[in-house]
Structure formats: structure tokens, C-alpha cells
Amino acid sequence: MTSTTTNTETTTSGATGGPADARTGRAGEPAPPLRLAVPNKGALSDATVEMLREAGYRVRRDSKELVVTDAENDVEFFYLRPRDIAVYVGSGTVDAGVTGRDLLLDSGSPAVEVMTLGFGGSTFRYAGQPGRVATVADIDGKRVATSYPGLVRADLARAGVAADVVRLDGAVETAITLGVADVIADVVETGATLRSQGLEVFGEPILRSEAVLIRGDRPEATAAVEVLQRRLTGVITARTYVMLDYDCPRELVDRATELTPGLESPTVSPLQDDRWVAVRAMVPRAGRNRLMDELYDLGARAILVTDIAACRL
Numbered sequence: 001m002t003s004t005t006t007n008t009e010t011t012t013s014g015a016t017g018g019p020a021d022a023r024t025g026r027a028g029e030p031a032p033p034l035r036l037a038v039p040n041k042g043a044l045s046d047a048t049v050e051m052l053r054e055a056g057y058r059v060r061r062d063s064k065e066l067v068v069t070d071a072e073n074d075v076e077f078f079y080l081r082p083r084d085i086a087v088y089v090g091s092g093t094v095d096a097g098v099t100g101r102d103l104l105l106d107s108g109s110p111a112v113e114v115m116t117l118g119f120g121g122s123t124f125r126y127a128g129q130p131g132r133v134a135t136v137a138d139i140d141g142k143r144v145a146t147s148y149p150g151l152v153r154a155d156l157a158r159a160g161v162a163a164d165v166v167r168l169d170g171a172v173e174t175a176i177t178l179g180v181a182d183v184i185a186d187v188v189e190t191g192a193t194l195r196s197q198g199l200e201v202f203g204e205p206i207l208r209s210e211a212v213l214i215r216g217d218r219p220e221a222t223a224a225v226e227v228l229q230r231r232l233t234g235v236i237t238a239r240t241y242v243m244l245d246y247d248c249p250r251e252l253v254d255r256a257t258e259l260t261p262g263l264e265s266p267t268v269s270p271l272q273d274d275r276w277v278a279v280r281a282m283v284p285r286a287g288r289n290r291l292m293d294e295l296y297d298l299g300a301r302a303i304l305v306t307d308i309a310a311c312r313l
């Protein structure tokens with residue numbers, strides 16, 4: 001049920017028998033489709049699928065579909081366990097994937113982080129029973145239960161602390177109650193799971209994590225990964241910004257555009273009534289209402305906000 005490990009573990013993931021062997025790609029031949037690994041369940045799955053859908057890719061119709069071919073965009077999607085994704089990408093079996101930064105670093109995979117995706121945020125922290133342990137140094141000689149032994153061993157080594165790392169698959173918070181560990185190290189999002197077990201975090205966060213796009217080093221995939229990255233950046237931008245339009249008395253346009261500088265520069269167009277101009281600029285979604293109030297107070301009118309459906313910067 002549990003195993004106590006003190007050295008680096010070898011992975012038990014099926015990466016070497018994965019979707020296919022790493023491909024070589026020859027000059028003159030059309031590039032093979034991009035192979036992308038997508039979390040098939042868990043905390044990152046729905047948000048990843050939604051982001052791919054918004055980026056214009058074909059996504060699976062039901063949770064039993066494990067491979068989806070998107071011929072139009074020349075991408076093959078492999079729905080895999082989030083923990084295995086860094087291993088597949090690192091071995092070159094797939095070109096890129098979405099996973100958590102914590103899972104990537106825990107795996108020891110050579111895959112590299114390409115971009116953050118703006119969801120799946122969490123911290124990775126030590127926790128214990130209140131009053132029993134207060135600092136990382138207090139862990140010395142104790143047992144630490146975790147699903148992320150790679151992260152924990154590296155952190156303990158950094159701190160010069162010797163402890164037994166007890167590897168569990170999940171529900172780590174129960175390990176102390178069940179007597180298999182003195183301390184745990186786990187993902188904390190809201191902290192509700194810890195509280196339900198009467199546990200408290202201690203020490204600095206070991207890691208701040210979020211969902212990331214990762215890639216391997218197959219040069220033939222570089223161009224396709226860049227297209228994917230541009231599309232995902234477009235989704236993030238479309239979610240982060242809104243389009244703001246307003247009419248502004250000509251003499252106020254300098255002050256108004258100081259408030260709405262846009263990404264490059266705002267569009268200022270003449271109106272039929274030459275005492276007025278129309279201004280158009282992208283502005284951060286957060287704070288848009290305060291900005292509209294400020295523009296109104298300045299003298300702008302017909303202030304409109306519209307969602308951006310998609311964009312390439």
C-alpha cells in the first residue's frame with residue numbers, strides 16, 4: 001500500500017511503450033502531425049480542453065476518447081494521465097503537452113516549460129498537526145508522506161534535512177491520521193482538504209505551480225509548437241483583455257488615450273461631427289468598469305466594451 005523510498009525512483013509510467021516511437025523526420029518529406037498530450041482527467045483536464053477548443057482545435061466528445069486526430073490543424077491529441085505527460089514529452093514520444101509545473105519538476109523529465117496557461121494554480125507545501133512541527137528543520141528524522149517524492153527529496157536536500165519520504169498515490173492528508181507519516185507535503189489550493197484533517201501548513205511554499213505547456217527537443221516539431229503557442233497566447237489575451245470603444249471631444253483625446261494606451265497604440269478615427277473623435281483600444285478586462293467611469297468623468301460618451309473572441313498579437 002505504501003512504500004518508503006530514500007533514493008531517486010524510476011518512473012513506472014508507460015512512456016517507452018507510448019503512443020508511438022520518437023520520429024526522425026526526413027528532409028523533403030511533409031512534417032508529421034504535431035503530437036500533443038492533454039490531461040485526460042483531474043484538476044487540469046477540463047480547463048485544458050476548453051482552452052484548446054477556444055484555440056480552434058478539435059477536442060474529444062466524450063471522456064472515453066483517448067486519441068483525437070485533428071486533420072485540419074495537423075495535430076494528434078493524446079489524452080494521458082497528467083502525471084505521465086512530462087515523461088512522454090521528455091522521452092520524445094509526444095512533442096508537447098499540458099501539465100502542472102509541480103508534476104514536470106517532480107518527474108525529473110528533460111521536457112522544458114514553454115509558457116504558463118493561466119489556470120491550475122496551486123502551491124506545494126508541508127503540513128502537519130498544529131504544535132508538532134513548525135519549521136522544515138523539525139522534519140529531520142521524521143517521515144514525510146507525499147505523491148511528489150522528487151520535489152520533496154530535492155527540497156529536503158536543499159534544506160540539509162534527512163527524512164524518510166513515504167510515497168503515496170493520493171489522499172495524502174490522511175497519512176498522519178493513519179500513522180504512516182509525521183508530516184505531509186502536498187498540493188494546496190484552497191486549503192479545505194488540510195483543514196478537514198486538522199492539519200496546518202508550515203515553512204515556506206516548496207513551489208508555486210500552475211498549468212504549463214511543455215515541449216521536448218525534436219527540432220522538426222519546433223514550428224508547429226510555435227503555432228500552438230501563438231494560438232494559446234491568443235486565447236489568454238482574448239480572456240485577459242476587452243475591446244473598448246468610446247467617443248471623445250477632440251480636445252480631450254490626449255488625456256483620454258493616456259488612460260487607454262492600448263497594446264501598441266489606440267485607434268483614433270474622425271467622426272462626422274469634427275468636434276468629436278472615436279477611440280478604440282484593448283484594455284485589461286479587470287478594472288474595465290473603473291476605467292469606463294474615469295472616461296465618462298473626463299467627458300467621453302458612448303463607452304462600449306466588447307469581448308474579444310480570438311486574437312493573434
Ligand SMILES: Nc1ncnc2c1ncn2[C@@H]1O[C@H](COP(=O)(O)OP(=O)(O)OP(=O)(O)O)[C@@H](O)[C@H]1O
Nearest residue numbers: 041042043044082083100120121122170187189209
Ligand atoms: N485543487 C487542486 N487539486 C489538485 N490538483 C490541483 C488543484 N489545483 C491545481 N492542481 C494541479 O493539478 C495537477 C494535479 O492534477 P491531478 O490531481 O489531476 O493529478 P493526480 O493527483 O496525479 O491525479 P489523481 O488526483 O487523479 O490521482 C497538479 O499540477 C496540481 O498542482
Ligand SMILES: O=P(O)(O)OC[C@H]1O[C@H](OP(=O)(O)OP(=O)(O)O)[C@H](O)[C@@H]1O
Nearest residue numbers: 170171172187188189190191192193194
Ligand atoms: O487545497 P484544496 O483546495 O483542498 O486542494 C488540494 C487537494 O486537492 C488535491 O487532491 P485530489 O482531488 O487531486 O485528490 P488526490 O489527493 O487523490 O490526488 C490535492 O492532492 C489536495 O488533496
Ligand SMILES: [Mg+2]
Nearest residue numbers: 042043170187
Ligand atoms: Mg490529485
